[in-house]
Every structure is written in C-alpha cells, then in structure tokens.
Amino acid sequence: xxxxxxxxxxxxxxxxxxxxxxxxxxxxxxxxxxxxxxxxxxxxxxxxxxxxxxxxxxxxxxxxxxxxxxxxxxxxxxxxxxxxxxxxxxxxxxxxxxxxxxxxxxxxxxxxxxxxxxxxxxxxxxxxxxxxxxxxxxxxxxxxxxxxxxxxxxxxxxxxxxxxxxxxxxxxxxxxxxxxxxxxxxxxxxxxxxxxxxxxxxxxxxxxxxxxxxxxxxxxxxxxxxxxxxxxxxxxxxxxxxxxxxxxxxxxxxxxxxxxxxx
Numbered sequence: 001x002x003x004x005x006x007x008x009x010x011x012x013x014x015x016x017x018x019x020x021x022x023x024x025x026x027x028x029x030x031x032x033x034x035x036x037x038x039x040x041x042x043x044x045x046x047x048x049x050x051x052x053x054x055x056x057x058x059x060x061x062x063x064x065x066x067x068x069x070x071x072x073x074x075x076x077x078x079x080x081x082x083x084x085x086x087x088x089x090x091x092x093x094x095x096x097x098x099x100x101x102x103x104x105x106x107x108x109x110x111x112x113x114x115x116x117x118x119x120x121x122x123x124x125x126x127x128x129x130x131x132x133x134x135x136x137x138x139x140x141x142x143x144x145x146x147x148x149x150x151x152x153x154x155x156x157x158x159x160x161x162x163x164x165x166x167x168x169x170x171x172x173x174x175x176x177x178x179x180x181x182x183x184x185x186x187x188x189x190x191x192x193x194x195x196x197x198x199x200x201x202x203x204x205x206x207x208x209x210x211x212x213x214x215x216x217x218x219x220x221x222x223x224x225x226x227x228x229x230x231x232x233x234x235x236x237x238x239x240x241x242x243x244x245x246x247x248x249x250x251x252x253x254x255x256x257x258x259x260x261x262x263x
Contacts (some may be wrong), residue, residue: 016066023073024061027054030080034087043083050079100129100136103105105202109137111146118175119143144173160187171200176207182214185221194221212250213239232261 031050034040040047057072066198107122120143126136151166164187181204188197198221204214219234235257242251 003252010066012227016070017061017064020057020061020066020069020073023070023077024054024057027057027073027080028077030077030084033192034080034084039080039083039087041087042089042223043086046086047078050076053079092151096129100126100133103129104133104135104139107136108142111139111142116143116146138171144170144177147173148177151183152227155183155187158190163187171203175203176223178204178214179206182217183215185217189221189224191219194224197221210241212241212248212254215241216254216257218251219254223257223261228261232258235261 022206025049031047032052034047034050053072053076057069057076060066060069060072091186103122103126107119107126110116110119110122120140123136123139123143126133126139130136138157145168147170151163151170154160154163154166164184169183171177171184173182181200184230185197185201185204188194188200197217201214201218204211206216208214215234215238219231219238222228222231235254236253239246239251239258242248242254246252246255
C-alpha cells in the first residue's frame with residue numbers, strides 16, 4: 001500500500017493537471033473564436049500575445065508545471081477576450097461611419113431631385129449619429145443655400161408668400177443667416193407689415209452688426225411705424241459704417257432717410 005502522503009500528492013497532481021488542461025482547452029476555444037471574428041485585424045498585438053501565452057501554457061503543461069500552465073492559459077484567454085472586445089468596438093465604429101455616410105449620400109440624392117425636406121431629414125439623421133460629421137453639416141449648408149436661392153427667385157417674381165417660406169426655412173437651418181433674415185424683413189416692408197419686419201431685421205443685425213442693408217431697412221420699418229428716433233438712429237449707424245465717400249447705394253439711401261426724418 002502507498003503511503004497516504006504520496007497518494008494525496010498524486011491526487012493533487014491529477015487535479016492540477018486536469019485544471020490546467022481545462023484552462024488550455026478554454027484558451028484555445030477563445031483564441032479560435034477571436035480568429036473567426038478577425039480580431040487580428042483590429043487587435044494584432046493582443047492576438048499575438050494570446051497565441052504566445054497559449055503556446056507557453058502548452059509547453060508548461062507538457063513539463064508537468066501545471067499551476068504555471070494554468071496561469072498562462074488564463075492570461076491567454078483574457079488577452080483573446082480583450083482582442084474580441086476591441087475588434088467588436090472597431091467594427092461598431094466602422095458600421096456607424098458607413099451609416100452616417102449613407103445618410104448623407106441619400107440626402108444629396110434627395111437634394112438633386114429638389115426634395116429639400118427629405119434631404120434635411122437625411123442630414124439630421126447623420127448628425128444624430130455624429131453631431132460633428134462635417135459632410136452632414138456641408139449637406140445642411142447646401143440645403144440652406146438652395147432655400148435661399150429659391151427665396152431670391154420668388155422675391156424677384158413678387159411671389160412673396162413662397163419667398164417668405166423659403167427664407168424662413170433657410171434661417172431655420174441657420175439662425176444666424178443674416179441675408180435670409182434681412183430679406184424676410186424686406187418682404188414684410190414691401191407688404192406694408194412693418195411691425196413684422198422688425199424681428200427678422202434685428203436678428204440679422206445681431207448675426208452681423210456691420211450689415212448696413214439690414215440696419216437701413218430697420219430704419220425704413222421704424223419710419224413707417226412713426227418711430228422717428230429709432231429710424232434716425234438706424235440710419236445714423238448705417239452712415240457710421242460707410243466709408244468717407246458714402247458712394248455705396250445703401251449709404252446714399254441712408255442719407256436720404258435722415259433728410260426725410262429731419263424734414
């Protein structure tokens with residue numbers, strides 16, 4: 001009969017052997033799963049470490065260094081899992097990039113067809129994925145400019161209602177779009193709705209304090225509303241913004257406006 005101590009040691013050795021083998025088998029499965037997911041493309045260093053650790057674990061196991069083999073196999077599994085996580089994160093980022101790019105491409109297709117509402121929807125879907133995506137912002141700017149162009153065309157043809165809608169859409173996309181805001185004010189003045197012109201003209205000036213045309217039209221609106229001091233102030237600021245020659249049409253018009261108030 002073997003001594004009790006030797007039997008216990010043999011039993012412990014068998015347990016350690018089995019434990020190490022299980023860890024090595026699990027590490028092999030984890031590394032294989034990582035390879036199937038192409039983790040080496042996005043986490044080459046981690047995969048190399050996992051493969052090396054697994055090889056060392058097998059060597060240690062063959063040398064009956066079971067505890068060391070177990071530790072190495074556990075490390076191999078951990079590195080392989082980290083590689084999988086990194087690969088999945090990279091694929092997720094790639095999927096997001098592809099999706100936001102597709103939305104912008106769809107937006108430009110809609111823009112070319114004149115479907116501005118759809119184009120804007122696609123741009124905003126892309127920005128919802130990545131609010132800093134430059135291409136989506138460029139698409140929104142193209143839509144804004146298209147609305148502005150439509151507004152100018154309608155204004156030239158005295159189609160004021162359509163022009164208002166177009167300029168409002170342009171200003172909605174870009175609340176600091178001073179030219180669109182100024183043209184809204186001009187239309188309201190043309191339609192004798194001077195009180196309606198005040199707000200967009202003020203917003204245009206807020207966006208661009210040196211916008212002489214916006215200040216001049218604000219003066220006209222105030223004049224027609226009988227607010228002569230405000231009209232004089234607006235015209236005076238226009239002249240302050242003009243150069244000394246004051247040959248620009250808006251500068252000459254501001255001088256006429258001041259003269260009319262003085263009279």
